[in-house]
Amino acid sequence: MISIKTLQERKNSSDKIVALTAYDAIMASIFSEAGVDLLLVGDSMGNVVYGFDTTIPVTVEMMEYHTRAVANGAKNSLILADMPFAACHESVGEAIKNATKLLRAGAHGVKVEGAGDFTISVIDRMVEAGIMVSGHLGFTPQQINRFGGNVVQGRTDESATNIVSDAKKLEKAGVSLLFLEMVPEELAKKITESISIPTIGIGAGKYCDGQILVSYDALGLFTKFKPKFVKRYASLADDIRDAVLSYKEDITKGIFPSNENSF
Numbered sequence: 001m002i003s004i005k006t007l008q009e010r011k012n013s014s015d016k017i018v019a020l021t022a023y024d025a026i027m028a029s030i031f032s033e034a035g036v037d038l039l040l041v042g043d044s045m046g047n048v049v050y051g052f053d054t055t056i057p058v059t060v061e062m063m064e065y066h067t068r069a070v071a072n073g074a075k076n077s078l079i080l081a082d083m084p085f086a087a088c089h090e091s092v093g094e095a096i097k098n099a100t101k102l103l104r105a106g107a108h109g110v111k112v113e114g115a116g117d118f119t120i121s122v123i124d125r126m127v128e129a130g131i132m133v134s135g136h137l138g139f140t141p142q143q144i145n146r147f148g149g150n151v152v153q154g155r156t157d158e159s160a161t162n163i164v165s166d167a168k169k170l171e172k173a174g175v176s177l178l179f180l181e182m183v184p185e186e187l188a189k190k191i192t193e194s195i196s197i198p199t200i201g202i203g204a205g206k207y208c209d210g211q212i213l214v215s216y217d218a219l220g221l222f223t224k225f226k227p228k229f230v231k232r233y234a235s236l237a238d239d240i241r242d243a244v245l246s247y248k249e250d251i252t253k254g255i256f257p258s259n260e261n262s263f
């Protein structure tokens, strides 16, 4: 069973952390059995499971349902659940209540986007309450409307300096892992070398302590668009379409069900 301690020991080692997003029990059990260290119940479910354009409509209740399913399926991996849009911003009390729902659903920890002053104070209190928190910097999808789209962050000196400073603030507040999304490789390297907690990259180059992809992207299930940082390891959308066409043809031609499938 992978714990946060296992992942912390991978910091700066050649033994990289392998992470994927998961949203349901079957996929989670396959990923976990295949040796994926970390499963993130990502609010990317808004895009890939629910068909929204952004992660903003995802609620704490949706996160709870999917976290329970992933926890039922994954027996060996560390499970993190995203704190969805605005779940951390009403008050410290509300944030802790929301995180508690995700922990009770089976997550080992939660992930929070950003490092604003209020967010840092919330993380501080969460950590004090015993909650394992991960940070997320660079392109933070819940702020897509502020960024004006899926835009690489940290390209200017000022923006890069701010991200490094935010990473240090998050480390000081007690986060256990830091996700870096869509930042230049050299910036991710600098951050990885400047903090003592593991970094997990998505579109952040090869120097992070681990890598994550949205599983529907990596498996070729989500094909609406393909970000530059995605590598597809399967073509499940095509495989499913072919399987359904064969099923349809068998029924149409009276091939299925056969004697073998009948009582």
Ligand code: KIV
Pocket: 021, 040, 041, 042, 043, 044, 045, 082, 179, 181, 202, 212, 214
């Ligand atoms: O929701 C998600 O899938 C994420 C990853 C992109 C890191 O936050």
